[in-house]
Amino acid sequence: SQQGEEDPQALSIQEGENATMNCSYKTSINNLQWYRQNSGRGLVHLILIRSNEREKHSGRLRVTLDTSKKSSSLLITASRAADTASYFCATDYNDYKLSFGAGTTVTVRA
Amino acid sequence: DAGVTQSPTHLIKTRGQQVTLRCSPISGHKSVSWYQQVLGQGPQFIFQYYEKEERGRGNFPDRFSARQFPNYSSELNVNALLLGDSALYLCAATPGQGGTDTQYFGPGTRLTVL
Numbered sequence: 001s002q003q004g005e006e007d008p009q010a011l012s013i014q015e016g017e018n019a020t021m022n023c024s025y026k027t028s029i030n031n032l033q034w035y036r037q038n039s040g041r042g043l044v045h046l047i048l049i050r051s052n053e054r055e056k057h058s059g060r061l062r063v064t065l066d067t068s069k070k071s072s073s074l075l076i077t078a079s080r081a082a083d084t085a086s087y088f089c090a091t092d093y094n095d096y097k098l099s100f101g102a103g104t105t106v107t108v109r110a
Numbered sequence: 111d112a113g114v115t116q117s118p119t120h121l122i123k124t125r126g127q128q129v130t131l132r133c134s135p136i137s138g139h140k141s142v143s144w145y146q147q148v149l150g151q152g153p154q155f156i157f158q159y160y161e162k163e164e165r166g167r168g169n170f171p172d173r174f175s176a177r178q179f180p181n182y183s184s185e186l187n188v189n190a191l192l193l194g195d196s197a198l199y200l201c202a203a204t205p206g207q208g209g210t211d212t213q214y215f216g217p218g219t220r221l222t223v224l
Contacts, residue, residue, distance in 0.1 A: 031210065040198060042114075042215040043153070088152050092210035096166035098143075100152030 004032075004089045004101035012107045019076040021104040023089030024069075032065055033090045033098070034074050043088065046074075079108045112136070114203050114216035122222045123191050131186045131219045133201030141165075141208025142184040144176055145200040147218070153200055159184055160208040188221075196223045 004025045013019050023032070031050045035043040049056045049065045049072070056063045062075040076083055086103040093099040115134045123129050135142050141160040145153035155168040159178035178184045188195055198220050202213035 033212065035215075040149075040218075040220075042200060042217040043202075043213075045212050045214065048212055090152075093155075094166070095209055096143075096158040097155045097168065098153075098210050098213065099155065100145075102150070102152050 004091050004099060006087070006089055006101040006104040008104060009102070010105045010107070012109060013079055014109050015079060015081060017079055019079050019083070019106055019108075021074050021087055021106070023072045023074070023101060025072075025089075025091045025099075026070065027091075027093075029067075029091045031092055032063075032072050034061075034063060034072075035088045035090060035100075037086045037088065037103070038084075046087075076106075079106075081108050081110055084108045114139075114201055114214050116199075116201050116216035116219050118219060119217070120220045120222075122224060124224050125191055125193060127191050127223075128187065128189045129191060129221060131188075131199050131201075131221070132183065133186070133203075133216060134183045135201075135203030136205075136214055139203035139205050139214065140182050141204040141206070142178055142182065143202045143204065143208070143213060144184070144186045145202065146170070147198040147200060149197070156186070158208055165208060191223045193223050196221060 033048045034046040060077045088103045090098045090100045143158040144156040147153040157176045158165045162178045173189045198218045200218045201216045
């Protein structure tokens with residue numbers, strides 16, 4: 001079973017709008033990561049947030065982490081067509097295993 | 111530096127056959143992990159290797175095996191293929207001693223079992 005679950009499963013937005021997706025997980029973690037995947041190809045690491053951090057920024061990305069609620073959110077601001085992809089959260093299940101959710105598919109319309 | 115490379119890109123096999131997938135990590139990255147991604151789902155952890163030793167194994171049958179070579183490249187072997195083994199197989203490299211920090215993924219090998 002997967003540790004994390006993303007919500008929503010799919011998201012369609014207009015270019016220039018913001019996209020927000022959420023991740024919930026079940027057990028305590030050391031870190032949580034977000035990855036992007038284009039068209040069934042390899043995953044690209046976006047951002048890692050550690051359990052003692054609450055918010056992190058990277059370019060147009062903003063990630064928050066609420067360990068009390070066991071949840072995280074990824075915000076993409078001013079979306080572009082190139083942001084069309086599937087986004088996955090991953091939590092460290094133990095010392096060596098990353099557990100991925102089923103992902104959120106984001107479509108950015110021109 | 112080149113990224114993580116995987117070969118082959120695509121592969122078609124029939125049930126019962128055996129397959130070997132290959133991965134070359136980024137130079138200096140000594141830890142390699144393998145994931146299986148079935149269509150519509152997130153990647154599922156199969157193995158992690160560090161310095162040629164298996165560090166961990168996911169919930170996969172013994173038909174799945176792997177090894178890591180002195181140059182840190184890795185092979186994933188799957189025996190007695192089933193239709194359900196059809197998936198994208200991803201290799202990821204991690205700097206340092208591996209673990210669960212940032213993973214650098216290869217483009218994957220798409221395996222189709224007929």
